[in-house]
Amino acid sequence: MKKLLILFLLCTSFVNDYAQEKSPAPVRTILATGGNFSIPYIKYIIKLTGKKNPKICFMGTAGGDNITKIIAWYDSCRNLPMRPYVQKVFLNSSPDQETFDQKLLRMDAIIMGGGNTMNMIAIWKAQGIDTVLLKAYKKGIVLAGGSAGSICWFQGGTTDSRPVKLSLCSGLGFLPYSHSPHWRHEQLRRPLYRDAILTGKLNAGYAVEDAAAVLFQNEKYVKSVSLDTLNHTYFLSVVNGKLSEKLLPVTEIIK
Amino acid sequence: MKKILVLLVLLGAVLAGRAQNAPVRTIFASGGNYGKPFIKYVIALTHKKNPRICFMPTPSGDSEVAIATWYQNCEDLDMQPFVQKLYVASTRQNQTFEEVLLSMDAIIVGGGSTLNAIAEWKTHGIDTILRKAYNKGIVLGGGSAGSICWFQGGTTDSRPVKLSLCAGLGFLPFSQSPHWLKEQARRPLYRDAILTGKLNPGYACDDGSAILFENEKPVKIVSIDDINIPYFVSVKDGKIVEEPLKVTEIIK
Numbered sequence: 001m002k003k004l005l006i007l008f009l010l011c012t013s014f015v016n017d018y019a020q021e022k023s024p025a026p027v028r029t030i031l032a033t034g035g036n037f038s039i040p041y042i043k044y045i046i047k048l049t050g051k052k053n054p055k056i057c058f059m060g061t062a063g064g065d066n067i068t069k070i071i072a073w074y075d076s077c078r079n080l081p082m083r084p085y086v087q088k089v090f091l092n093s094s095p096d097q098e099t100f101d102q103k104l105l106r107m108d109a110i111i112m113g114g115g116n117t118m119n120m121i122a123i124w125k126a127q128g129i130d131t132v133l134l135k136a137y138k139k140g141i142v143l144a145g146g147s148a149g150s151i152c153w154f155q156g157g158t159t160d161s162r163p164v165k166l167s168l169c170s171g172l173g174f175l176p177y178s179h180s181p182h183w184r185h186e187q188l189r190r191p192l193y194r195d196a197i198l199t200g201k202l203n204a205g206y207a208v209e210d211a212a213a214v215l216f217q218n219e220k221y222v223k224s225v226s227l228d229t230l231n232h233t234y235f236l237s238v239v240n241g242k243l244s245e246k247l248l249p250v251t252e253i254i255k
Numbered sequence: 256m257k258k259i260l261v262l263l264v265l266l267g268a269v270l271a272g273r274a275q276n277a278p279v280r281t282i283f284a285s286g287g288n289y290g291k292p293f294i295k296y297v298i299a300l301t302h303k304k305n306p307r308i309c310f311m312p313t314p315s316g317d318s319e320v321a322i323a324t325w326y327q328n329c330e331d332l333d334m335q336p337f338v339q340k341l342y343v344a345s346t347r348q349n350q351t352f353e354e355v356l357l358s359m360d361a362i363i364v365g366g367g368s369t370l371n372a373i374a375e376w377k378t379h380g381i382d383t384i385l386r387k388a389y390n391k392g393i394v395l396g397g398g399s400a401g402s403i404c405w406f407q408g409g410t411t412d413s414r415p416v417k418l419s420l421c422a423g424l425g426f427l428p429f430s431q432s433p434h435w436l437k438e439q440a441r442r443p444l445y446r447d448a449i450l451t452g453k454l455n456p457g458y459a460c461d462d463g464s465a466i467l468f469e470n471e472k473p474v475k476i477v478s479i480d481d482i483n484i485p486y487f488v489s490v491k492d493g494k495i496v497e498e499p500l501k502v503t504e505i506i507k
Binding site: 064065090091093094098099115122123127160162163165166167 | 377412
């Protein structure tokens with residue numbers, strides 16, 4: 001009887017292994033917009049999750065958990081086929097909370113708000129959230145955001161996080177490229193970003209105008225989308241010692 | 256002639272050094288609340304008329320409520336209130352953190368998340384600027400997260416679910432636990448951390464009490480009443496000892 005039981009257990013574990021091999025590996029997905037993360041993009045994220053009524057969590061770390069931004073997020077989500085969540089980082093520990101791990105890893109997508117990239121990355125590292133987000137990414141939880149909320153996924157980018165002048169900052173490096181948001185709307189970023197790529201301070205990367213976005217799957221550029229025909233995306237790299245700025249055609253207008 | 260000149264310059268330097276006392280490194284740390292009585296006390300500590308005092312709401316993520324409360328508390332006080340935010344943008348602030356902070360007579364840090372505040376300061380190099388300010392004699396103060404930050408470390412509610420320990424900037428070689436009376440859950444954690452050597456011996460403060468440190472030494476214990484007092488918590492003969500400290504001044 002005991003032997004039969006062991007045989008049965010072995011059988012089931014083999015079947016399990018087989019099933020796991022057959023189930024496709026999760027697709028690592030990031031959608032980076034050039035500016036504000038508006039309702040059409042939230043709808044686009046809902047589609048990317050491939051789920052019915054997905055759980056989508058907003059993190060306002062880059063805005064210091066600014067309450068106005070948090071309310072704007074909840075307002076934007078009204079009437080959308082999804083369930084909105086918020087994960088704050090300025091909190092008072094209490095036993096009724098979940099850990100960052102518990103809450104973030106049960107989401108279908110995580111969207112980062114804009115603001116101060118440097119403060120956000122520093123807080124995430126202090127709280128161990130950088131590790132949680134990497135786990136989420138590998139698990140196939142869709143990651144997204146605009147401005148500070150997009151720079152964070154890249155190796156680094158241009159930032160207004162410091163006083164006085166624009167500068168460079170590091171991101172979490174899930175994508176091995178650099179990024180510059182607000183490409184058309186904040187012209188001062190252009191010379192800084194071009195120079196940083198030319199001199200090797202930043203990797204080659206993606207410059208995105210406010211209403212446009214770039215989609216990555218498994219660290220590969222998939223396509224550019226936009227809210228209109230005026231906002232574009234570009235790939236900047238060094239070719240034969242010179243800076244090349246290649247227009248990436250928008251293949252989908254999202255509404 | 257040249258030798259005489261050198262001698263004169265040397266003599267001058269010595270005299271100037273004597274006349275100008277070395278700045279007193281000053282920290283005024285409270286257990287929680289840092290309202291009007293504490294701000295008034297800081298004004299007196301600067302020994303200046305109409306001193307420039309800067310509030311840093313970093314631990315609250317630059318909470319607008321905390322900033323408004325600060326300005327309101329400063330009404331009618333003989334001082335000039337300033338605020339240095341951390342959620343800045345290069346387009347909105349044209350002075351460096353160093354320029355702003357080192358032009359102050361006192362810097363008061365607000366309450367909130369110690370862990371986040373220290374991480375943000377380090378990423379911007381503000382830890383170094385605050386150290387310069389401290390060495391220059393700019394009075395440093397604050398309650399709760401705004402006091403833990405000056406110590407080696409302390410107890411914090413910065414992380415989800417439960418209280419934990421966190422590191423401060425270490426300007427004072429002690430630990431600190433705020434809200435001693437009000438948040439009893441801090442007590443076993445703090446006592447255990449000191450007993451096991453995870454934290455240095457240090458000061459547990461009730462909300463309305465504060466300790467004045469000069470050149471890293473406690474010189475005065477103050478409180479808003481006779482209920483709120485600080486304690487010195489240390490290990491004696493392998494046991495934890497909580498020694499109540501005598502309040503020498505009630506502040507209003």
